[in-house]
Amino acid sequence: MKRLLGISGSLLLMLSIVTVFAAGKQEGKQAASAQPTIVRFVWFTDGPDKPAIEGLVAKFNQANPDIKVEFSIVPFAELNQLLTTQAAAGQAPDMARVTEPYRFFQYTLDIRANLKNANFPKEFMDEPMKLVTGANGEIYGIPHDLTMNGPFVNVSLFKKAGIPLPTSEKVTWDEWMQLAKQVKEKTGVAFAAAADRSGHRLDGFLQSYGGGFFTEDGKGLRISSPETRKGLEDFVRYHKEGIMPLDIWAGGTGYVGANQQFVNGLLVFYISGNWQVAQFNETIKDKFEWKAVPNAFIKQWGGMPGGKFLIAFKGKAPVQVVRLMEFLGSSESMTEYATKAMFLPTRKDLLAKGVQYPVRNEDMNTFIKGLANLPKSAFVDNYHLRFGPVANEVRDRITQAITGEITVDKAIELAEAKARELMK
Amino acid sequence: MRKKKIPLAPYLFLIPNLLVFSVFIILPAGYNFYLSLFDTSPFRPAEFVGLGNFLYLLQKDDLFRRALSNLVIFVFGDVGGMLVGSVLIGILLNQRVKLRGFFRSAFFYPVLLSPVVVALVWQWILNNQFGALNALLTSMGSKGIPWLLVPQWSRFWTIFVHLWATLGFYSLIVLAGLQSIPAELYEAAFVDGADRKRQFYYITIPLLLPTLMTVLVLSTIRGFEIFDHVYILTGGGPGTATLMMVQYIYRAAFQMDQFGLAAAASFLLFLIIFLLTVVQYLLGKHKEAM
Amino acid sequence: MRNGSLKLDAMSSFLVYFLLCLGAALMFFPVLWVVLSSFKGLEEIYRIPPTFFPKQWIFTNYTGALKQFPFLLYLWNSVFVTLTATALTLLINSMAAFALSKYHFPGRTVIFLVMLGTLMIPLQVIMLPVYLVIAKLGLANTLWGIIIPPAATPTGVFILRQYMLTISDELIDAAKIDGARDFRIYAQIILPLTTPALAVLTVFSIMWRWNDFLWPLIVINQEKYFTIQLALARFRGELVVDWHYVLAMTVMSILPITLVFAFLQRYLVQGIASTGLKG
Numbered sequence: 001m002k003r004l005l006g007i008s009g010s011l012l013l014m015l016s017i018v019t020v021f022a023a024g025k026q027e028g029k030q031a032a033s034a035q036p037t038i039v040r041f042v043w044f045t046d047g048p049d050k051p052a053i054e055g056l057v058a059k060f061n062q063a064n065p066d067i068k069v070e071f072s073i074v075p076f077a078e079l080n081q082l083l084t085t086q087a088a089a090g091q092a093p094d095m096a097r098v099t100e101p102y103r104f105f106q107y108t109l110d111i112r113a114n115l116k117n118a119n120f121p122k123e124f125m126d127e128p129m130k131l132v133t134g135a136n137g138e139i140y141g142i143p144h145d146l147t148m149n150g151p152f153v154n155v156s157l158f159k160k161a162g163i164p165l166p167t168s169e170k171v172t173w174d175e176w177m178q179l180a181k182q183v184k185e186k187t188g189v190a191f192a193a194a195a196d197r198s199g200h201r202l203d204g205f206l207q208s209y210g211g212g213f214f215t216e217d218g219k220g221l222r223i224s225s226p227e228t229r230k231g232l233e234d235f236v237r238y239h240k241e242g243i244m245p246l247d248i249w250a251g252g253t254g255y256v257g258a259n260q261q262f263v264n265g266l267l268v269f270y271i272s273g274n275w276q277v278a279q280f281n282e283t284i285k286d287k288f289e290w291k292a293v294p295n296a297f298i299k300q301w302g303g304m305p306g307g308k309f310l311i312a313f314k315g316k317a318p319v320q321v322v323r324l325m326e327f328l329g330s331s332e333s334m335t336e337y338a339t340k341a342m343f344l345p346t347r348k349d350l351l352a353k354g355v356q357y358p359v360r361n362e363d364m365n366t367f368i369k370g371l372a373n374l375p376k377s378a379f380v381d382n383y384h385l386r387f388g389p390v391a392n393e394v395r396d397r398i399t400q401a402i403t404g405e406i407t408v409d410k411a412i413e414l415a416e417a418k419a420r421e422l423m424k
Numbered sequence: 425m426r427k428k429k430i431p432l433a434p435y436l437f438l439i440p441n442l443l444v445f446s447v448f449i450i451l452p453a454g455y456n457f458y459l460s461l462f463d464t465s466p467f468r469p470a471e472f473v474g475l476g477n478f479l480y481l482l483q484k485d486d487l488f489r490r491a492l493s494n495l496v497i498f499v500f501g502d503v504g505g506m507l508v509g510s511v512l513i514g515i516l517l518n519q520r521v522k523l524r525g526f527f528r529s530a531f532f533y534p535v536l537l538s539p540v541v542v543a544l545v546w547q548w549i550l551n552n553q554f555g556a557l558n559a560l561l562t563s564m565g566s567k568g569i570p571w572l573l574v575p576q577w578s579r580f581w582t583i584f585v586h587l588w589a590t591l592g593f594y595s596l597i598v599l600a601g602l603q604s605i606p607a608e609l610y611e612a613a614f615v616d617g618a619d620r621k622r623q624f625y626y627i628t629i630p631l632l633l634p635t636l637m638t639v640l641v642l643s644t645i646r647g648f649e650i651f652d653h654v655y656i657l658t659g660g661g662p663g664t665a666t667l668m669m670v671q672y673i674y675r676a677a678f679q680m681d682q683f684g685l686a687a688a689a690s691f692l693l694f695l696i697i698f699l700l701t702v703v704q705y706l707l708g709k710h711k712e713a714m
Numbered sequence: 715m716r717n718g719s720l721k722l723d724a725m726s727s728f729l730v731y732f733l734l735c736l737g738a739a740l741m742f743f744p745v746l747w748v749v750l751s752s753f754k755g756l757e758e759i760y761r762i763p764p765t766f767f768p769k770q771w772i773f774t775n776y777t778g779a780l781k782q783f784p785f786l787l788y789l790w791n792s793v794f795v796t797l798t799a800t801a802l803t804l805l806i807n808s809m810a811a812f813a814l815s816k817y818h819f820p821g822r823t824v825i826f827l828v829m830l831g832t833l834m835i836p837l838q839v840i841m842l843p844v845y846l847v848i849a850k851l852g853l854a855n856t857l858w859g860i861i862i863p864p865a866a867t868p869t870g871v872f873i874l875r876q877y878m879l880t881i882s883d884e885l886i887d888a889a890k891i892d893g894a895r896d897f898r899i900y901a902q903i904i905l906p907l908t909t910p911a912l913a914v915l916t917v918f919s920i921m922w923r924w925n926d927f928l929w930p931l932i933v934i935n936q937e938k939y940f941t942i943q944l945a946l947a948r949f950r951g952e953l954v955v956d957w958h959y960v961l962a963m964t965v966m967s968i969l970p971i972t973l974v975f976a977f978l979q980r981y982l983v984q985g986i987a988s989t990g991l992k993g
Contacts, residue, residue, distance in 0.1 A: 072937045075947040085932050089849035246573045250662035260760045389680045403663035433896040434813035441810035444866035449832050452840035519730050529979045530738035538925030545744045559763040698831035
């Protein structure tokens with residue numbers, strides 16, 4: 001009996017300490033009204049975008065003395081974890097740059113009520129806009145930059161091997177792979193071809209075959225369709241034949257890039273995307289000649305659109321955060337951002353007018369043209385609410401097929417079973 | 425201090441630790457168990473499935489099973505290496521040599537590094553193309569080996585790197601244990617004509633047993649929770665050859681949005697560790713080592 | 715002849731030195747390589763085959779990385795968190811270990827086993843509920859939010875308890891006869907005798923808290939509360955990692971802890987070893 005008393009006594013003590021602590025803290029929060037309203041803005045960076053966005057934030061702070069934007073950068077790998085956890089406890093930032101807005105719809109702010117320009121959401125591309133639109137038409141944010149997948153070629157290696165680049169515009173993946181293989185053999189470099197380890201890049205590869213993950217209405221799956229299957233079989237085969245190195249795809253830590261191999265001139269053909277342009281320009285310099293080329297065309301053009309979104313969270317600054325969003329989404333701000341960071345804009349007016357990039361303008365326009373050529377299925381997949389986890393599952397199962405743990409057929413079967421579960 | 429009456433003092437001493445412990449470990453663990461009974465998705469309310477997640481993991485999920493068997497292999501290699509390695513290094517560091525302080529510090533140094541740093545460093549060394557080890561091999565005329573792309577090698581290196589990073593700590597514990605063995609015992613044995621080997625088997629090992637028990641318990645538990653080192657070094661690859669439990673849990677929660685499933689997996693992991701701990705505790709109790 | 719280290723003959727002496735040197739090299743070489751690489755340009759970092767010494771020593775990795783945030787402020791935050799958390803850990807863990815090793819009371823075994831069993835619960839798994847509690851207590855976005863939750867580490871209790879078990883009960887009984895109360899026994903008899911184990915836990919705790927990354931990342935919202943590890947992590951993007959900055963900041967982050975260790979190693983390493991830490 002006494003021991004029960006002792007235990008419950010200490011429990012009680014524990015509880016009271018916790019309560020006192022909580023109460024004391026709440027009273028301490030008394031905000032002075034003359035202070036500028038703080039808008040907390042969380043960002044992750046891929047390099048060149050950082051000075052661009054920092055410049056814009058500084059500009060906004062200067063023009064709006066009643067608002068203070070607190071800008072902080074977090075690593076991408078932990079972004080989702082960070083936002084999910086903080087939002088669940090009511091501690092979300094006011095605005096964040098994300099890749100998968102749907103994860104946070106429970107906590108995001110409908111910006112429509114506070115917009116100065118009610119037409120603002122319509123100024124952005126329709127497809128990506130869907131990803132920040134709630135079930136009842138709520139608008140939670142905007143697409144802020146656009147990316148486009150596509151291959152890069154080491155032109156100097158082709159010249160050194162004495163093999164001309166293909167002249168026709170429409171080249172299949174197989175033709176590229178064979179060319180890359182020949183160049184590799186003639187020049188003795190380490191790698192013929194590589195693709196980033198990402199379900200997104202893989203889907204872009206599959207698009208050329210007429211393949212993809214989801215049916216056109218988005219309700220069904222087509223991972224095991226003949227087109228997708230053919231693409232996946234080829235992709236695995238290229239690894240088994242040694243045209244694509246195991247180095248990139250055999251690991252399991254989510255995303256793995258082949259930038260190192262490419263910038264060192266060791267890789268002939270690299271399937272990645274426009275975000276590499278700025279870094280390539282900086283690190284390759286005059287070491288060799290390179291350029292972006294269109295995605296393969298088999299049944300249709302390949303490639304995938306992608307991009308980052310700005311979303312607003314419910315919080316203490318619902319008016320101010322929308323003002324910041326309208327500023328960053330304005331035509332002027334976006335032009336500055338896109339040219340500095342070498343991204344593609346998401347505003348309809350800028351896409352129609354085109355953006356003049358200070359360097360590597362031609363390569364950037366290869367991507368913009370590719371974007372215009374994209375099949376509808378690429379947009380369906382990328383803007384599907386379950387794209388993230390389904391792409392991860394396909395990526396990891398195909399990895400198992402590449403390393404020989406399971407067959408391609410088994411990989412497809414397992415991936416589709418898991419995807420079906422995720423679609424419930 | 426052995427009294428019949430139930431004393432109050434130990435509870436008072438325990439309160440601060442228990443308070444923090446309950447609020448920040450037990451409570452969350454309880455919540456975690458509660459979550460494991462639900463099928464969760466970001467798009468619909470959580471649905472109560474009872475033990476459904478557990479059955480799914482045990483019966484249907486090949487990745488879960490793979491992660492579990494990989495983990496068992498890892499822990500065996502890791503703990504084995506830890507016991508042998510720490511005794512070996514402990515004995516080396518116990519010798520009377522010049523610069524003894526320096527050597528003791530040198531072996532301890534990697535313990536200070538964060539898992540992220542450790543894994544990044546070794547990734548650079550073992551990288552197929554850019555790595556120092558293969559550069560060394562090719563400069564000696566032999567062919568480089570894709571260390572992290574061959575399942576067996578990848579398994580080996582995950583264990584090796586973890587040992588590299590933590591052996592220093594366990595070696596110090598062993599060293600301390602060695603120093604507490606009275607020198608007279610060895611002197612007596614020496615007089616009796618026992619050679620080094622016999623001294624080792626008949627004096628060192630038996631008297632070191634309690635210390636080795638500590639090493640065993642700590643390294644087993646730490647082995648089961650392995651994550652950062654392996655995740656950054658191999659990412660679980662090639663394929664799923666080094667996929668460990670915590671990485672499986674992490675993937676289920678943050679890459680597949682299946683929080684309920686992740687919670688169930690972590691509860692199973694907890695259960696395994698807990699049972700192992702109890703068994704080791706009872707074994708230790710039996711030998712009066714703990 | 716003390717401590718069982720018999721005099722070595724020439725052959726085994728050579729072997730011992732050989733193994734010691736080999737081991738020391740194996741322990742230091744990887745770190746040395748990182749330090750040297752942090753002075754290489756991005757292009758040289760990616761070079762195949764890799765270089766050991768920088769072809770060209772470059773300091774812009776450091777100056778460039780340091781320009782991006784107030785290093786001294788973050789250093790101070792890290793130091794504050796590390797020291798406070800370590801002090802707190804030592805205090806509450808040693809009290810708990812004292813209770814678990816020197817008293818017999820109902821619930822002792824259960825409490826000990828539960829603690830041991832939870833030794834392995836990974837943070838990733840319980841982060842959300844832990845954070846909910848922190849937010850409820852008003853500790854989100856404070857340094858205390860980083861300090862308190864990991865303080866009751868079961869590992870610490872385990873190490874200290876195992877050590878205290880080896881302290882003879884007779885000492886305590888003698889003190890009892892002299893009229894010493896429980897707290898005095900803890901503070902004046904047990905704690906001084908536990909110094910080696912406390913030293914081990916100090917090193918452990920400093921190392922854990924200094925290298926802590928995920929938890930501070932979640933707790934802290936404002937850059938003014940950032941620790942060194944958070945500053946280091948920001949260079950890891952989705953698609954591009956600024957390796958030259960990451961390397962430079964890695965060196966910056968291991969430098970302080972290396973210096974601390976260099977100063978304390980005589981007390982810690984020797985202290986632990988010479989007093990004996992039993993299982």
